[in-house]
Amino acid sequence: MEQFVDFSLIDWSRAQFAMTAMYHWLFVPLTLGITIIIAIMETIYVRTGKEEWKKMTKFWMTLFGINFAVGVATGLILEFEFGTNWSNYSWFVGDIFGAPLAIEGIMAFFMEATFVAVMFFGWNRVSKKFHLVSTWMVALAVNLSALWILVANAWMQNPVGMWFNPETARNEMIDFWAVLFSPTAINKFFHAAASGWVTAGVFVVGISSWFLLKNRHKEVSRKSILIGALFGLGGSVLVMITGDGSARQVAQVQPMKLAVIEGLYEGEEGAAFSIAGYAKSTNNPERPYEKEMHSIKIPKMLSLLAFHEFNAFVPGITDLIEGNDEQGIISAYEKAIRGKKAQQMLRQFKDTKDTNPVEHARLKALFEDKEWIDNYFRYFGYGYYYDEDINVFRTNIARLVPNIPLNYWTFRIMVGLGCIFIIVLALALWWAYKRKLEGKKWFYYVAIICVPLVWVCTMCGWAIAEVGRQPWVIQDLMPTVSAVSQVSVGAVKTTFILFAVTFTILLIAELKIMFMQIKKGPKEG
């Protein structure tokens, strides 16, 4: 592996992608939720005819407009990177990614472009009802837009519904519905979308609390808090349900991710959930990844969360690397040998194309043989970690373990903050409903502090999803080492800096304009 992999190129390419994806995600979650909040407020306006609701609708719509304008198209940078920095990956998945992204482009983008215009230009130009329909269509479109991206991401985490064509070296979609309705995709979409709804709820409650702190727009703020908190709480419930679904999916298709999130080295029946802890290296040369975990635990909770059974076996990192015959877990070493075999078959398939048609046909049949696919091709990516020298092999295999502290702590920060938001939103809802928010300065400050924290929370969620699946770009099939383009490290560093500067300027612009508009507050008319 060391002889053909430039780790500095991989690290910079990953850093570049992570940075652009994170900046892009700064803009997305608010859009997902606030469009629905705006649509709810406008619905109340249309039903009651009270100008106060129109004023509220227009105020939050302006903040959405700022976020939308600054954030729109930032995701396209990721597509540029696929073609330039991740060309092997881009080629390998082309057909699978193409379909969802094309649907996203055609359907959601055009819906947004049409109805966003009516939403902003249509006041007093179209009927109230048509305007309301347009607002709801924008909310639907931005959430649908996220659906297709998340379906594509879910396929990378759990590749289904495809066949690898050895002639073209591309995966071809054979079952669109399997890709769209894979449990990973369903959970991922609702989990990410609902996290955006919580983000918007917390944002609305936080900004409204700032107005209350300043003794401004009291009734508008109270009503905004009512809607924002109720909607945010609904989002929180969905986040919990889909979080549970995601955990069970991860336990089945990405057990290593679950093990590193928990810092679980040795698998066990009735596994405990770790609340907080630390790991100490065992200095075992045969197991360079191995550590000793010390933590405060809740007995049997992990088995319950992952498999809905108190005594279910949860595999640990050691089980997944060394194998566990008793539990029917194949070792990563065996997977690497099988993956290497699949790679050799692909190579032979290419080499025999013009020289040995009989052998070429036999090899092609292998790539259509379900049993061979299930036993060899499914471990294709592990083949990169194989080496004839056992010491090098061990070092390579240790690379299959993702960064444990990062995954362990981001998960706990995400869950901890999620729980805090539920409490804050519930209190906000109750006090706003009972008209008892007045004078609770400490609560206003808490709600305001929650605004940046909700972004920290959602970023942690993505860090777990993406860092937790390392080294895989496509689970078990393609690791980052084989996905990256052979471009110069200098070129990647240059674009990294360019993006960092551009996106930082955009973020500063967004914050500046947003703060300015918030200071102005809701206006009449």
Next chain:
Amino acid sequence: MKKQALPYRIFRFYYEGFASMQLGKTLWAIILIKLFIMFVVFRIFFFKNFLNERFDTKEEKSEYVIEQLTK
């Protein structure tokens, strides 16, 4: 009064919408500058498609990727 043609009404809708914008003008300026930087500067000078730059046909691209995946 005679009703104007639909394309004209759509044009007027957008024209008047853009003309009456206040904060929107700043936002559109941000969008246009951003799109220029992304599609003209980044895309043309820094983000050439790796495979398209090196190979003309799909066969050549496949050969190259298989080479990369199996080395």
